[in-house]
Amino acid sequence: MLIDSLQQLATSLADAGIGLLELRGPGVLLRLGRDAADVAAGVEPSVSTPGPSRPTPSSGTTVTAPAAGVFLHTHPMQSNPLAPVGAPVRAGAPIGLLQIGALLLPVTAPRAAVVAGLLVAHGATVGYGTALVELAPD
Amino acid sequence: MSSAGEPSISVLGTSALLFEAPGHTMTLPDQQRIWALAREAGRWPDVREAVPGMNNLMLSFVRAPRALAELRARLLAAWAVAQPLPLEGRVIELPVVYGGDGGPHMADVVAHTGLSIDQIVEIHSAPAYPVYALGSHPGYCYLGGMDARIATPRRKVPVVSIPGGAVSIGGAQTGVSASTGPSGWNTIGRTAMRFFDSTQDPPALLQPGDTLRFRVQKVIR
Amino acid sequence: MIELLSASALATVQDLGRLGALRWGVGTSGAMDPLALAAGNLLLGNEAGAAAIEVPVFPFQVRFTDGGAFALTGADCAARLDDVPLLPWWVGEARAGQVLTLALPRAGAWRASRAYLCLPGGVDVPAVLGSRSTQLRGDFGGHEGRTLRQGDVLRAGAAESSSMPVGGFGLVPPALALPLQVDGVPAMRVLPAAEYMHYTETSRAAFWAGEWKITSQSDRYGYRLAGTKLEASTSVEMRSHGIVPGVIQVPPGGQPIVQMRDAQPSGGYPKLGTVIEADLWRLGQAPIGSRVRFIETTWDEAVAALDQMQAWLANVQRLVGLYRRQQARS
Numbered sequence: 001m002l003i004d005s006l007q008q009l010a011t012s013l014a015d016a017g018i019g020l021l022e023l024r025g026p027g028v029l030l031r032l033g034r035d036a037a038d039v040a041a042g043v044e045p046s047v048s049t050p051g052p053s054r055p056t057p058s059s060g061t062t063v064t065a066p067a068a069g070v071f072l073h074t075h076p077m078q079s080n081p082l083a084p085v086g087a088p089v090r091a092g093a094p095i096g097l098l099q100i101g102a103l104l105l106p107v108t109a110p111r112a113a114v115v116a117g118l119l120v121a122h123g124a125t126v127g128y129g130t131a132l133v134e135l136a137p138d
Numbered sequence: 139m140s141s142a143g144e145p146s147i148s149v150l151g152t153s154a155l156l157f158e159a160p161g162h163t164m165t166l167p168d169q170q171r172i173w174a175l176a177r178e179a180g181r182w183p184d185v186r187e188a189v190p191g192m193n194n195l196m197l198s199f200v201r202a203p204r205a206l207a208e209l210r211a212r213l214l215a216a217w218a219v220a221q222p223l224p225l226e227g228r229v230i231e232l233p234v235v236y237g238g239d240g241g242p243h244m245a246d247v248v249a250h251t252g253l254s255i256d257q258i259v260e261i262h263s264a265p266a267y268p269v270y271a272l273g274s275h276p277g278y279c280y281l282g283g284m285d286a287r288i289a290t291p292r293r294k295v296p297v298v299s300i301p302g303g304a305v306s307i308g309g310a311q312t313g314v315s316a317s318t319g320p321s322g323w324n325t326i327g328r329t330a331m332r333f334f335d336s337t338q339d340p341p342a343l344l345q346p347g348d349t350l351r352f353r354v355q356k357v358i359r
Numbered sequence: 360m361i362e363l364l365s366a367s368a369l370a371t372v373q374d375l376g377r378l379g380a381l382r383w384g385v386g387t388s389g390a391m392d393p394l395a396l397a398a399g400n401l402l403l404g405n406e407a408g409a410a411a412i413e414v415p416v417f418p419f420q421v422r423f424t425d426g427g428a429f430a431l432t433g434a435d436c437a438a439r440l441d442d443v444p445l446l447p448w449w450v451g452e453a454r455a456g457q458v459l460t461l462a463l464p465r466a467g468a469w470r471a472s473r474a475y476l477c478l479p480g481g482v483d484v485p486a487v488l489g490s491r492s493t494q495l496r497g498d499f500g501g502h503e504g505r506t507l508r509q510g511d512v513l514r515a516g517a518a519e520s521s522s523m524p525v526g527g528f529g530l531v532p533p534a535l536a537l538p539l540q541v542d543g544v545p546a547m548r549v550l551p552a553a554e555y556m557h558y559t560e561t562s563r564a565a566f567w568a569g570e571w572k573i574t575s576q577s578d579r580y581g582y583r584l585a586g587t588k589l590e591a592s593t594s595v596e597m598r599s600h601g602i603v604p605g606v607i608q609v610p611p612g613g614q615p616i617v618q619m620r621d622a623q624p625s626g627g628y629p630k631l632g633t634v635i636e637a638d639l640w641r642l643g644q645a646p647i648g649s650r651v652r653f654i655e656t657t658w659d660e661a662v663a664a665l666d667q668m669q670a671w672l673a674n675v676q677r678l679v680g681l682y683r684r685q686q687a688r689s
Contacts, residue, residue, distance in 0.1 A: 004581050067578070076468060076531050076532070076535050077435045077447050077448070077465075077467045077468045077469055077532060078447075078465070078467050078468070079467070079468075092525075097446075099531065100682075101678055102530055102531055102536060102671070102675050102678055103530065103531075103678045103679070104446075104448075104449075104528060104529040104530060105528050105682070106528060106542065108526045109362075109685060142638075146550055146553060148553035149550055149633070150552065150602060150603045150605075150606055150630075150633050151603060151606075151633035151634065151635045151636055151639070151661065152550070152635055152658070152661045152662055152665060153603040153604075153605065153633075153636050154601065154603050156553060156600060156601065158553070158600070159597070161436055162472060162598070181445055183397075186378060186379060187379060187381050189600050189624075191379045191598065191599050191600035191625055192598040192599045192600065194600045194601075195601075196601025196603075198378075198381060198601075198603070202661070202662045202665055204662065219639065231414070254392070272382060272383055272384040273384050273599065273600075273601060273624055274384055274599070274623030274624070274625050275385075275386075275496050275497065275623060276383060276385045276497040277497075278384045280599055287460060292627065294612075304554060305427050308599075316384070316497075317498070319496045322579075322627075332482075334497060336494075336497070336499040336500070337489050338382065341380075342382055342383040346383075348460070
């Protein structure tokens with residue numbers, strides 16, 4: 001059943017024009033790509049923070065990509081940035097979007113904070129775990 | 139629009155196809171052949187409904203046919219051999235109050251035809267009208283057989299709201315509104331009959347092949 | 360379950376239309392932007408054709424008397440759930456008591472005029488003659504055969520089966536994914552109709568070359584357009600015949616009227632052309648006062664456009680399914 005799911009997933013990714021997908025869970029990394037060199041599966045050694053954000057040395061938070069895709073600062077229908085530098089954001093608010101084909105996934109603030117910096121340009125392709133937004137404490 | 143002798147086939151976007159019998163008149167024999175064509179074409183794949191109009195037929199599609207030319211050819215061939223379906227439906231009689239508030243455009247029909255109200259009422263209520271088709275709004279019947287003497291062109295500016303039961307003349311046709319709505323026809327009277335009930339099967343009171351008679355209940359001059 | 364708080368909403372319950380009832384004089388009704396309605400349903404995991412609420416007038420406000428998921432597509436209405444802004448073309452979750460407010464549609468990258476609010480399992484109203492669309496003339500279908508009013512309560516057709524991914528998710532709207540414009544103006548493809556050649560060459564050329572303004576006398580029944588006066592070289596009293604949404608009629612005044620979803624299923628005016636089914640959503644979303652262009656197309660191109668629209672929906676359904684299943688497992 002897992003192999004069927006993987007094949008279905010691979011087909012769907014190809015349809016959506018995605019070249020590489022990384023899925024990460026506690027102790028597990030699955031990487032699925034169209035190039036044979038990208039295919040890998042196995043146990044991730046010391047996984048320290050499997051979640052979508054990690055603390056930065058300055059006690060702020062770096063929000064990382066929850067999946068591979070295209071990082072957007074604004075919704076495609078809008079021109080106002082979701083997370084302008086200096087703006088306060090609520091917990092759970094979208095501070096960016098990840099476009100995967102027709103889908104838009106939210107990149108959400110893990111807690112109430114202030115946007116300290118955007119680390120990736122609007123429209124850049126990112127992988128799972130790429131650092132996207134720096135948040136400073138509220 | 140078809141020239142004399144040749145049916146016309148045209149498309150309505152990718153949603154439907156329109157077949158028109160030759161000529162500009164609306165004869166009963168041609169309509170009976172349209173019914174026959176509808177019965178045949180309604181069975182074809184890709185066709186959801188074969189909906190008769192006044193000497194014409196609209197085929198609505200389940201999906202847009204890839205080979206339109208084949209469908210056209212098939213339709214022309216079916217028309218060539220279509221035999222008129224006999225008029226075998228029920229006869230329904232409608233009591234009508236002509237003129238007055240229920241007939242706000244009677245004066246326009248008088249002005250256009252040069253006939254008196256009584257003459258118009260007599261001519262309008264004389265025939266047995268075959269139900270040619272349903273359309274326009276739920277339960278509405280297009281009728282054939284109206285006397286050309288009372289033909290009055292559709293109004294240049296349609297009326298925003300005419301009640302259900304309105305008896306009207308549009309060009310060379312007559313009909314009865316089945317519900318409140320806008321109308322570009324000339325309303326000459328009113329009836330109380332109910333033509334449509336969405337909870338019934340079939341929901342429409344009448345169908346092509348039935349016959350309608352107007353009985354003069356009252357004339358308000 | 361939701362309760363309508365707004366007055367004069369003109370909102371109606373629609374699905375993808377009532378098919379198969381033309382034989383009784385019943386037109387299709389259905390969503391003016393069927394793509395937005397279908398996409399909202401797919402975001403929720405509904406059948407694409409489940410009933411939803413079409414919102415043409417703003418502001419529009421509902422209260423979630425029960426909590427649940429919902430999807431909002433169509434125009435970007437600066438939607439808020441209580442005081443929290445929502446993204447357009449998005450599916451999310453409301454708690455019991457929360458109020459959803461849609462404001463006037465924003466200009467943005469796509470000017471649209473109607474929003475669609477979808478609920479899990481679709482809006483629960485009875486199907487009449489095979490559809491949950493509202494048949495306004497005749498007063499049946501949808502919610503009691505009428506536009507919604509303040510105090511109306513609408514139920515979702517199903518309780519949710521799987522949980523909503525935290526933060527929700529959304530779609531790139533088809534206006535951006537499948538753009539169609541001429542000289543910066545939204546455009547719709549048109550197939551010439553039976554009386555096309557009845558119009559003078561000048562008029563035909565003007566129809567394709569001109570910008571057509573959607574006048575304020577435009578609604579679900581028809582869009583009255585303003586532009587060059589179109590003149591026929593022949594004039595005949597037409598026989599009543601079946602028509603479909605998209606048919607462009609030209610009454611004696613020379614200003615075209617495009618028949619829309621609530622149009623009569625038959626008519627007697629000459630027809631210049633028909634907006635193709637695949638582009639009706641574009642016109643259905645064009646706001647009053649905006650301008651549109653028409654593009655002459657062929658049968659094959661029009662059929663290909665339908666295929667493209669179906670492919671977009673199929674792709675959305677696949678990706679949404681994939682994402683929801685992946686999120687449910689993690």
